[in-house]
Amino acid sequence: MTGTPAEVPVPRKVICIVGRGCPAGDLLAYATVSTTPPDDERDNELRAAADGFAHLVSLMRTLRSEEGCAWDREQTLESLRPYVIEETYEVVDAIDRGDPAALRDELGDFLLEAVFLAQVAHEQGDFHISDSLQAICDKLIRRHPHVFPPAADGTTAGHGGVAAGTPLTSDDVKRQWDAIKSEERAEAGEEPGLLGTVPESLPALLRAYRLGKRAASAGFDWPDPSGVEEKVIEELGELANARTEGSRAAIEEELGDTLFAIANLARHLGVDPETALRSANRKFTERFTQLEARFRDRGIELSDASLDEMEAEWRRIKTGL
Numbered sequence: 001m002t003g004t005p006a007e008v009p010v011p012r013k014v015i016c017i018v019g020r021g022c023p024a025g026d027l028l029a030y031a032t033v034s035t036t037p038p039d040d041e042r043d044n045e046l047r048a049a050a051d052g053f054a055h056l057v058s059l060m061r062t063l064r065s066e067e068g069c070a071w072d073r074e075q076t077l078e079s080l081r082p083y084v085i086e087e088t089y090e091v092v093d094a095i096d097r098g099d100p101a102a103l104r105d106e107l108g109d110f111l112l113e114a115v116f117l118a119q120v121a122h123e124q125g126d127f128h129i130s131d132s133l134q135a136i137c138d139k140l141i142r143r144h145p146h147v148f149p150p151a152a153d154g155t156t157a158g159h160g161g162v163a164a165g166t167p168l169t170s171d172d173v174k175r176q177w178d179a180i181k182s183e184e185r186a187e188a189g190e191e192p193g194l195l196g197t198v199p200e201s202l203p204a205l206l207r208a209y210r211l212g213k214r215a216a217s218a219g220f221d222w223p224d225p226s227g228v229e230e231k232v233i234e235e236l237g238e239l240a241n242a243r244t245e246g247s248r249a250a251i252e253e254e255l256g257d258t259l260f261a262i263a264n265l266a267r268h269l270g271v272d273p274e275t276a277l278r279s280a281n282r283k284f285t286e287r288f289t290q291l292e293a294r295f296r297d298r299g300i301e302l303s304d305a306s307l308d309e310m311e312a313e314w315r316r317i318k319t320g321l
Contacts, residue, residue, distance in 0.1 A: 056111065057129055060119045077120055084113045096278055143180045146173070178217065194218055205273050208263035216267075225268040232261045290317050 063072040087110045094102035118129035141148045146166040168176065185197075194217065198210045215221065222228045235258040242250035266273040294313055295302050302310070 053111075056115050057119075060112075060115045064119055064123065072116075075116065075120065077117060080113065080117055080120070084117070087113050092278070096275075096282065142184075143177050144173075145180075146176070203274065205259065205263055205277065208260045209267055209273050212260075212264040212267050222264070222268065225265065228261060228265040228268050232258065232265055235261050287314065287317050 060072075063069045065073075087106065091103065091106045091110050094106045114132075115129060118127070118132055122128045146168050194214050195211055198207060198214055200207070202210065212221070222231070235254065239251065239254040239258055242254045263273045266276060291310065291313055292302050294317075295305055295310075
């Protein structure tokens with residue numbers, strides 16, 4: 001990495017963003033926004049990150065070349081989609097398991113997918129990975145005007161009319177982020193509506209959560225959790241009626257309404273429904289694995305045990321016996 005850090009008269013240190021007082025062309029760069037030099041450890045970590053990222057970009061370019069790997073050359077943006085989803089969930093799984101070593105490795109795999117996609121896009125003449133880095137860095141600066149000062153050319157780093165150094169609460173920051181995001185869309189001539197920006201590709205439970213949250217930002221929401229609880233009970237009643245009628249389409253519709261209400265109950269309770277469900281899945285898996293092992297130790301296959309026997313053992317497992 002080349003270039004010298006730029007000095008900006010703000011009494012704190014942040015990692016610099018490409019294009020904001022840093023040499024053009026660097027994949028990553030740094031700047032001191034303090035009157036004191038950066039400490040050596042942070043400086044070395046930043047240089048190591050820049051070198052490592054550049055190495056990964058170089059490796060992917062080689063793998064996609066004629067001298068590289070046939071499988072890597074065959075991949076397209078479309079063929080890589082399932083790997084992106086898979087690696088994302090493996091990162092989440094490592095976090096849920098509290099496994100730092102696994103998280104380190106899975107983050108590497110996740111970064112690989114980002115670089116892989118960017119390399120394919122670059123070969124198609126769309127953009128380079130440095131453009132992606134520039135875009136996210138610019139966005140972070142623009143949407144944090146309370147942190148980042150004006151750029152060297154005198155332009156403002158962010159919207160929102162908030163000066164750098166202004167103390168904001170977490171809720172203030174969220175409101176400011178949404179306001180700036182709306183300004184950006186208006187400037188770009190985009191009017192997708194409040195719900196139009198919630199991606200349809202999200203997992204259904206997460207999308208239900210996000211849709212409810214976005215609608216709530218306009219005041220369309222239950223006043224408290226008890227109102228959502230009543231809605232869940234109401235939807236369960238309608239689901240029971242649909243079961244009685246025996247219409248599969250009606251059952252599917254009412255079950256969907258129930259799940260949507262539950263996602264919004266989670267939102268009101270301050271719980272991420274995806275996280276809660278993953279925890280429940282993990283707990284069930286651990287207990288069922290114990291159930292299998294206990295019957296196997298008795299020389300009995302689980303499929304040969306009666307339901308009463310399995311339920312009795314399941315209760316013992318739940319109570320830690």
